[in-house]
Amino acid sequence: NAGVMQNPRHLVRRRGQEARLRCSPMKGHSHVYWYRQLPEEGLKFMVYLQKENIIDESGMPKERFSAEFPKEGPSILRIQQVVRGDSAAYFCASSPDGNEQFFGPGTRLTVL
Amino acid sequence: AQSVSQHNHHVILSEAASLELGCNYSYGGTVNLFWYVQYPGQHLQLLLKYFSGDPLVKGIKGFEAEFIKSKFSFNLRKPSVQWSDTAEYFCAARPNDYKLSFGAGTTVTVRA
Numbered sequence: 160n161a162g163v164m165q166n167p168r169h170l171v172r173r174r175g176q177e178a179r180l181r182c183s184p185m186k187g188h189s190h191v192y193w194y195r196q197l198p199e200e201g202l203k204f205m206v207y208l209q210k211e212n213i214i215d216e217s218g219m220p221k222e223r224f225s226a227e228f229p230k231e232g233p234s235i236l237r238i239q240q241v242v243r244g245d246s247a248a249y250f251c252a253s254s255p256d257g258n259e260q261f262f263g264p265g266t267r268l269t270v271l
Numbered sequence: 272a273q274s275v276s277q278h279n280h281h282v283i284l285s286e287a288a289s290l291e292l293g294c295n296y297s298y299g300g301t302v303n304l305f306w307y308v309q310y311p312g313q314h315l316q317l318l319l320k321y322f323s324g325d326p327l328v329k330g331i332k333g334f335e336a337e338f339i340k341s342k343f344s345f346n347l348r349k350p351s352v353q354w355s356d357t358a359e360y361f362c363a364a365r366p367n368d369y370k371l372s373f374g375a376g377t378t379v380t381v382r383a
Contacts, residue, residue: 192371194371194373200375201372201373203373204370204371204372218370252371259317262314264314
């Protein structure tokens, strides 16, 4: 059983561009979580999704950020009009039952 | 604000030395506790977890942690470290929901 997959592993964007981060959960997992890790800080919760539903997006910035987990395909975290402060590592985790979370390798976003 | 704090930012020690990493949380009530490890270039892996029962928890790779409710602590220990234990270690707490709240992490460097 493959682990949680994230791509790309590294993403470079210029200010004002869009960033799309993908997360494929483990097989059989219907719960997906996104976390962000800023330099020198721990991971911070952003959003919790189940198939086609956003359960909790209380950790998401109000503007420019959105997330989806469609019926088919990976979960997508989308950042529009990126700014330098968006530079961070973005981690996805999945769970079969909302209990233990299994993490992916992360996507490191650099905004120039 | 409710949070998780890790006492040490960076720990350097020699092989065969004993390791103890401090973690305190500020949530009241029932809380699930976790220690994750991130080896260089790899994703977060679960070392051990505490939900209830015996407060001394055994994890993988010879790690253990002790939950002390009166001190709101969940310290991680290993009696004798190896060079391969060089990694970043994160303590995390989950109150009565699904969001993991992480500490800032402790970088452990083991010198051969």
